[in-house]
Amino acid sequence: MTPSNQERVWQVIHSIPSGKVCTYGHVALMAGLPRQARAVGKYLSQLPNDSKIPWHRVINAQGKLSFPVDSSRYDKQRAILQEEGIFFTNNKIKLSLYLWLGE
DNA sequence: CATTTGACTTGTG
DNA sequence: CCACAAGCCAAAT
Numbered sequence: 596m597t598p599s600n601q602e603r604v605w606q607v608i609h610s611i612p613s614g615k616v617c618t619y620g621h622v623a624l625m626a627g628l629p630r631q632a633r634a635v636g637k638y639l640s641q642l643p644n645d646s647k648i649p650w651h652r653v654i655n656a657q658g659k660l661s662f663p664v665d666s667s668r669y670d671k672q673r674a675i676l677q678e679e680g681i682f683f684t685n686n687k688i689k690l691s692l693y694l695w696l697g698e
Numbered sequence: 699c700a701t702t703t704g705a706c707t708t709g710t711g
Numbered sequence: 712c713c714a715c716a717a718g719c720c721a722a723a724t
Contacts, residue, residue, distance in 0.1 A: 618706085618707090619706050620706065620707065623706090630706095635705085636706060637704060640705055642705095655705080657707090662705070
């Protein structure tokens with residue numbers, strides 16, 4: 596059974612080390628799906644709440660979370676990331692410090 | 699099969 | 712730095 600794109604994306608996300616983050620575009624690229632950043636987002640949007648996938652390590656290319664700052668989802672993702680040692684500055688993450696581009 | 703949608707990205711002002 | 716537009720492309724409707 597050939598892995599679906601969704602499975603490839605999930606595998607890539609699983610490989611992101613704690614304390615690091617990756618953008619949608621890079622996740623897509625590493626999953627062998629260039630220019631499919633939006634598809635990655637769509638897959639994540641379909642994740643069940645009890646999923647074990649570290650979806651919180653995927654952020655957008657602006658170094659920000661893809662949720663409105665006042666949403667509960669935003670707060671949750673940010674809390675987890677901070678637990679993993681990621682430092683926020685004005686609702687933004689410094690990609691130069693935390694971006695993971697593979698091993 | 700045509701159209702809409704979306705947890706995106708990049709460029710422009 | 713913020714806002715908006717255009718580009719992009721798979722999945723859903």
